[in-house]
Amino acid sequence: MSLETTKTAAVEAAGLCRRYGRRWALVEVSFRIEPGRAVMIAGRNGSGKSTLLRLLATAIRPDHGTAHLLGRDVRRHREAVRGHVALLGHYSYLYETFSALENLQVVGRFLGKDTRREALLPLLAEVTLAERADDPVSTFSAGMRKRLALARTLLQDASVVLLDEPYGELDPPGFRLVDRLFGTLRARGMTIVMATHLIDRGAALCDDGLVLEQGRLIWSGPARDLPGAGVLDPATLPEGVA
Amino acid sequence: MDAHQRAGFLDEGNAGRGFVFVGIGVALLLVGSYIGLFKAPAEAFMGEVYRILYVHVPTAWNTMLAFTWAFACALTYLIKGAWKWDSRHEAALEVGVVLAGLVCIQGSIWAKPTWGVWWDWDPRLTTTAVMFFGFAGILALRKFVDDPQKRAVWSAVATIITYVDVPIVYFSVRWWNSLHQIQSSPNTVSAPFLIPLRTNAFGVLFLWIGLTLLRSRVAAMRLKSELAPPLPEPAVAPGYAPEVAR
Amino acid sequence: MRHLKAALYKEALLQWRGRAQLIAVLVFGATALLLFSFAVGPNSELLRPIAPGFLWLALLLSSTLTLAESYQAEMEHKALEGQLLLPAGHGALYLGKALANWLQLVVLGAALVPIMVVLYDAALPRPLALLGVIALGSAGLSAPGTLYAAMTHQARSRQTLLPLLLFPLVVPVLIAAVKATSLLMLGDPMGQVRAWVVLLIGFDAIHWSLCGLLFGRVVED
Numbered sequence: 059m060s061l062e063t064t065k066t067a068a069v070e071a072a073g074l075c076r077r078y079g080r081r082w083a084l085v086e087v088s089f090r091i092e093p094g095r096a097v098m099i100a101g102r103n104g105s106g107k108s109t110l111l112r113l114l115a116t117a118i119r120p121d122h123g124t125a126h127l128l129g130r131d132v133r134r135h136r137e138a139v140r141g142h143v144a145l146l147g148h149y150s151y152l153y154e155t156f157s158a159l160e161n162l163q164v165v166g167r168f169l170g171k172d173t174r175r176e177a178l179l180p181l182l183a184e185v186t187l188a189e190r191a192d193d194p195v196s197t198f199s200a201g202m203r204k205r206l207a208l209a210r211t212l213l214q215d216a217s218v219v220l221l222d223e224p225y226g227e228l229d230p231p232g233f234r235l236v237d238r239l240f241g242t243l244r245a246r247g248m249t250i251v252m253a254t255h256l257i258d259r260g261a262a263l264c265d266d267g268l269v270l271e272q273g274r275l276i277w278s279g280p281a282r283d284l285p286g287a288g289v290l291d292p293a294t295l296p297e298g299v300a
Numbered sequence: 301m302d303a304h305q306r307a308g309f310l311d312e313g314n315a316g317r318g319f320v321f322v323g324i325g326v327a328l329l330l331v332g333s334y335i336g337l338f339k340a341p342a343e344a345f346m347g348e349v350y351r352i353l354y355v356h357v358p359t360a361w362n363t364m365l366a367f368t369w370a371f372a373c374a375l376t377y378l379i380k381g382a383w384k385w386d387s388r389h390e391a392a393l394e395v396g397v398v399l400a401g402l403v404c405i406q407g408s409i410w411a412k413p414t415w416g417v418w419w420d421w422d423p424r425l426t427t428t429a430v431m432f433f434g435f436a437g438i439l440a441l442r443k444f445v446d447d448p449q450k451r452a453v454w455s456a457v458a459t460i461i462t463y464v465d466v467p468i469v470y471f472s473v474r475w476w477n478s479l480h481q482i483q484s485s486p487n488t489v490s491a492p493f494l495i496p497l498r499t500n501a502f503g504v505l506f507l508w509i510g511l512t513l514l515r516s517r518v519a520a521m522r523l524k525s526e527l528a529p530p531l532p533e534p535a536v537a538p539g540y541a542p543e544v545a546r
Numbered sequence: 547m548r549h550l551k552a553a554l555y556k557e558a559l560l561q562w563r564g565r566a567q568l569i570a571v572l573v574f575g576a577t578a579l580l581l582f583s584f585a586v587g588p589n590s591e592l593l594r595p596i597a598p599g600f601l602w603l604a605l606l607l608s609s610t611l612t613l614a615e616s617y618q619a620e621m622e623h624k625a626l627e628g629q630l631l632l633p634a635g636h637g638a639l640y641l642g643k644a645l646a647n648w649l650q651l652v653v654l655g656a657a658l659v660p661i662m663v664v665l666y667d668a669a670l671p672r673p674l675a676l677l678g679v680i681a682l683g684s685a686g687l688s689a690p691g692t693l694y695a696a697m698t699h700q701a702r703s704r705q706t707l708l709p710l711l712l713f714p715l716v717v718p719v720l721i722a723a724v725k726a727t728s729l730l731m732l733g734d735p736m737g738q739v740r741a742w743v744v745l746l747i748g749f750d751a752i753h754w755s756l757c758g759l760l761f762g763r764v765v766e767d
Contacts, residue, residue, distance in 0.1 A: 079447070080528045115631055118767040140633035151628025153556075153619055155563035164559075167552035168632045214632065378763065434714035441711060444702040449767070454697045457760045458711060461690060464756060465715050468749055472718035475741065476725065 066129040068093040068218055068249035069114060073123030076109055076273075083109040085273040086123070091251065091266070093128075093217075096244060098260035098281055099253040100290060101270035107253035108148060110270065111220045114251070115145035127218055144216035146224055150207040154196040158187050158206050161195060165213055178213075185209045185235060200227040208239060219243055221252040225259070237263065257285050309383045309520055318517065321510030325503050329355075332499030340493035349413050356406040358501040360428065362508045363403050366396035367431060369512070371463040374456035383523055384516075386452040389459065390442060391515035393435050395508055400432035423474040430469050434462045448526050549635045553642025556629075560619055561646055571611050572654055576661045578604040583665055590667040597666035598727035602683065602720055605655050609684075610709045612650050613691040616643060617699040626696075626765060636762035644692040644754070651684035652677075672730045675739075679730065682746040683723035689753040690715050696764050722746045 069091040076084040084106045091097050099107050112118050114125060116136040124131060130138045152161050159178055166173035175191075182188045185205040195203060204227045211219065224236045233256075240263050243250055254260045260281065261267065267284035269277040277289040284290075336354035343350040370392035377385035407425040408418045419425075438458045445451040561568075582600040586592055620626040629639060656677060662668055670676065691712055698707040726742040 077528050079526060082528055117627055117631060137633045140631050143631075145631060147624075149624035149627070151625050152623050153560070153625050154622055155619065156559060160559060164552065164556045164629075165632065167555055168549055168629060168634045170548055210628075430714050430717050434711075437707075437710040437714060441697070441701065441707060444704075444707055445697075445700075446702070450700070453763055454701075457764055458694070458697075460760070461693070461753070461756060462715060464752065465718070468718045468745075468752070472721045472745055475745070476721045 066093075067091060067126070068095070069125070069127055069251065071114075071123070071125045074110070074113060074120050074125055075122035076106075076113055076118065076120050078109075083273050084113070084120075084270075087270070087273070087275050088123075089268060089275060089278060091249060093249050094244075094247050095266060096240070096250040096252070096264040096281075097266045097268060098264040098284070099251065099268045099270060100255070100257055100260065100284060101253075102290075104272075105270040106273040107270055108222050109273075111145060111222045111251065111253055112147065114218075115143050115147070115220055116140055117145065117147070142217045143220065144211045144214035144218070145220045145222070146207055146211040147220075147222045150203050151210065152195050152203060152206060155194055157192045157194055158182060158198075158209075159191040161206060162209060162213055165210055169214065171213065171215075181209050181213060182206075184212070184239070186231075201229060201232055204228055205232065205235065208236070212239065212243075216248070218249045218251070221250065221254075223254055224252060225254060225256055233259070257290065261285055309387075309524060315514065315517060318510045318513035321506050321513060323510075325505070325507030325510055328499055328503030328506060330503075332496045332503050335493070335499065336496030340496055349410065352406055352410050354496045354500050355504075356403065356410065357497060358504040359399055359406060360403050360424070361501060362504045363396060363399040363428060363431070365505075366392055366399055366508055366512070367435065367463060367466070370396055370435070370459055374459035374463075377452060377456045378460075383452070384520065386448075386456070387519035387523060388512070388516045389452075389456060390519040391512045393439055393442075393455075393459065394515055395511050397432060397436050397439060399504075399508065400428050400435070403428045404432060421473070421477050423470060423477055426473045426477075427466065427470040430473075431462075431466060434465070435459070438462065448523060549638035550641055553629075553634065553638045554645065557642045557646035560616075561650065564615070564619070567615055568612070568650060568653070571608050571615075572657050574611065575604045575608040575654060575658050578607055579658065579661055579665055593666040594668055595728070595732060597662050597668040598731060599724050600666070601655070601658055601662045601727065602724050604658055605651065605680075605684070606687065606713070606716070606720065608654055609647075609651055609687045609691055610705075610712065612654070613647055613688075613695040613712075614699065614704065614708055616647055616650075616692070617695050621699055630765065636765070637758055639765075640692065640758050640761035644688050644757070647692050648681075648685050648688035651687055652681050655680035655684055668731055670731065676727060676730050679723055679726045679743065679746070682743065682750060683719050683726075685750045686719035686723070686746060686753065687712075687716055689750065689757045693757040693761055693764060696761070718745065718749050722749070 067090045069089075071090070072088050074084050074087040075082065087106075087110060099110065101107050109118070113120055114127060114132065116132050116139050119133060124133065126132070127139045128142050130142075132139050153164070156164070159175065159182065162178045162181065163173040166178065171177075179188055179191060182191050185208050187202060187205055187209065190198070190202065195206065198206065208224065211221075225233055228236065237259075240250065250264075252260060252264065261284050264281040267277075267279060267281040268275060269284065269287070269289045271289070277284075277287055279287070332354065336351055340351070340354075342348055370389060373385050373389035373392050377389055404425065407422065407428075411420050412418050438455050441458060442451050442455050445454060579600055582603065583593055586596070626639070630636075659670070659676065659680075663670055691708075694708055694711045698704045698711065701707055722742045722745040726739050726746070729739045729742070
């Protein structure tokens, strides 16, 4: 890819640093992602993957460095960034006492989308929750909550989608669901950044890869090269994945 | 400027200055109090009891000053975000709370021999008591929040709201109490001798400045120990060569 | 405007789903009124003039429960952060929650009035005006309460911290509301109610705007 690209990068990070108390969770992280690309972020627990995604989503602020999403600064133009980014994070952002449908309706109302039942049921059907549309989230299993959170993310229809461990808490049919939705997003031209422990799966779906270790970016390159790059300690990978 | 100062931390090197202020303050207070207790004549109506106002009024003035300084620090922190204002804010709150407590104690010492009750709901004194509890609550908030960033922002917000509330509290207590006769407080007595009053006023002022300086240092030191060094250490990971993801 | 409507919809739904909790707080408030009377003695002559004070104390104590509860649903799965990231405007989120809390307190206050009338043999010559005072006083509790509850819910010792911060701040509300209620119930020969109502309105105006402006700083990182 040409380095003299003149179109705005989807994500551009320069020297990002973020601390939590005494510990630096991210140190001098710099990278650039072109629009429409799918990037996977790998690394051990505590390497800073979630922090990085939360930072790009403007949930938290960087202590040093800058990041731009679609040309907008995460520090100074948070609202503008948020309009174009969706985060599927560790927290599901759901209300326990609301039904699946109602949770989506709340989001839809903020975004000015069609929140009628007929409009949202197809979305729930896509994540196989249509039969549970009116059940309160408090009755859901962890996997179902994850699927609802996925639906919530899709509803936002954002240009940049950040997925933090989307396969977590899901069963094999759930894995295939995520793969399918991943493909749908790519087909729509969204930029996707996915943090995952499932190295092989991620490498098959994504174009590029980044590896974080103790908050620093220690490797970047094509995603297919990531499993064999030797930067991930095999002992730390989940069983049956490396 | 070292890395810490660039990050906006308070410069630590001024303990000496703080102690000098405290020293001057104590000296002035000793002089002023001596004159007030032994040299000044008895007051026309109150007799000897009025002498407490030689400490009470200066303390009251400085309490307002301390909380106004706290408000200024809080506002500056929210606007500028430099850590040194948070340290100063913490110090201002603490010294202000101590002074407010002293004012209430002094007021009670006045009230008991004068009116036979410990507390007479004087508007200014009552407002000071509300300030004491209000700002002490913010100190408690600071104790119970672990994240330094949140602690700084939240306590600054709370100080601003509480400070803006002070005049409202004063007026509401005054109207509330105006249905009964206005009891005279030490503030409403006129001092026959102004020198001890002025001396003590400066005494408490210097004491306040000195204590605030010292306490700001302590707050800054604690903050530095809580946060990682402002800039992370250089990379030691082997083979570290960041490439741009293309 | 769209954000405000969305926030109000969310709050209304949360309130409706959590209505059992409101009933429980009402029982708490009523119990408090009962206990206050035990502190004074079974003497209607003594109880009647201080009934307004007890009403507002009961409401104040109940408010710490409802205000804290209003953030329970938001913090369980960080739903509040989820909304901020949509993006949803800070002002709309604050206004939605403060209005919801205000409504809860008005309902509580109104529900406690008959209990007060019964226990303390209080008279109610101007019930609508009393409702107005309850509305104004509740607004004074709700505005700073919603802001502080957002902070304290994430802090340690949260149950102690909220009343600790809120009570000194709302002293003017307590004074003005009790005085106004007292004048409405026991007679107002010199027409002083207006002054206290003006004080309440002033407090409400200042705090709704100030707390609304500062809400963003409190909930954002």
